Amino acid sequence: MSTNVVSRPREVLRMNDEIAGANRLKYSPYASRLAGTGNQTDYWDGKFKQERHIIVNFDVSADNFVGATLAEALTPTTTEFAQAHARPKEFAYNRTPLVVEIRLSNLQDTPLLNIKAGMIRRLDQEFDNLILTGGYGNAGLWELPESVELDSTAPTVIRNYSDISTLVALMFAQAQNCFGMEPPAIEVTLSVTPFVMGVLRTPILSLNMTGLTALKQAYEGITIETVPIGAGLPEHISMAVRPMINLHYGLLPELYSEEDTGHGLGTSLLFAFETAALELEDLGAYIYQKVQISE
Incomplete structure (x- = not known):
């Protein structure tokens, strides 16, 4: 009661x-x-x-x-x-x-x-x-009408850092279409699930650094978060535009x-x-x- x-x-x-x-x-x-x-x-x-x-x-x-x-x-x-x-x-x-x-x-x-x-x-x-x-x-x-799913037809296959980098670039392009701004003018929080973070932490021999470091260097000022295990959301990569x-x-x-x-x-x-x-x-x-x- x-x-x-x-x-x-x-x-x-x-x-x-x-x-x-x-x-x-x-x-x-x-x-x-x-x-x-x-x-x-x-x-x-x-x-x-x-x-x-x-x-x-x-x-x-x-x-x-x-x-x-x-x-x-x-x-x-x-x-x-x-x-x-x-x-x-x-x-x-x-x-x-x-x-x-x-x-x-x-x-x-x-x-x-x-x-x-x-x-x-x-x-x-x-x-x-x-x-x-x-x-x-x-x-x-994900249910909010302002949320944008890049491709609802099928999940994007992630094999290595290159796949992640390509997807992040598409997200920045989408944000640019919405707000008319380019990095680093767009302040974002990039979120990845633990498995994706595992891929990012793998050393890239050709770059002599991890994918995580490469991503931070490519997008100045980006904040990268790990989505908690048990958050209730499937494997994904997301971008939140601050302070919106x-x-x-x-x-x-x-x-x-x-x-x-x-x-x-x-x-x-x-x-x-x-x-x-x-x-x-x-x-x-x-x-x-x-x-x-x-x-």
Whole structure:
């Protein structure tokens, strides 16, 4: 059942400051990096209304982490996807609060702080996934009418750096057609999936450098990002034109409260965040092409 939750700033800050110091790598949301710090709008007003409450049970003694279960629980239903795609062909941010309750069992001597940090990291990843693929009334990045797919007939086969370089040149040509500017006047973030990044990191003997270095030299000022594993998008290369991509969000994932469920062997952790969405200001602000890595 939906309820209203009011944030408790001091307590929430204390708990999350503690988690931030935990011995676990932080996750930097990819969507935030696409938009950049100057192109983000924060709608947070200190409270939730009619949130979606999701419960996930996790046996700490089990070998597998809660990631797959959590991802499944947060995935919008088919109806919700249909609603997102049925929206008018214009940007609209649908702000939906999500409360995720993780019920931990068999804690025993397990350090709870690292578990909390791991949960925050995983929720950050799912937060990213929802922005990119859409859901809860928000269209995914590829569904926005301003997104341009270079060739929808078939993925581009990537065998080596030359194939990547050719595709990037086509993307710059497309951006030039849309905005009438040429490199380096066009400031872009080029994103590649991990497999493509592997090709870029391969040394090119004839150039005495890696493909990654060659690409940065060819396009002065270009920013190159790796799309996170599990982002929900197929193999691709994309180009985002700065500063024409904006991030709209309410609350990034954080721990809201925790409660001992008895005898020190169980704990209920309540995490909270809100859906977010990317906005493109003009046609061609985001250009992408699906790719296929040649064996």
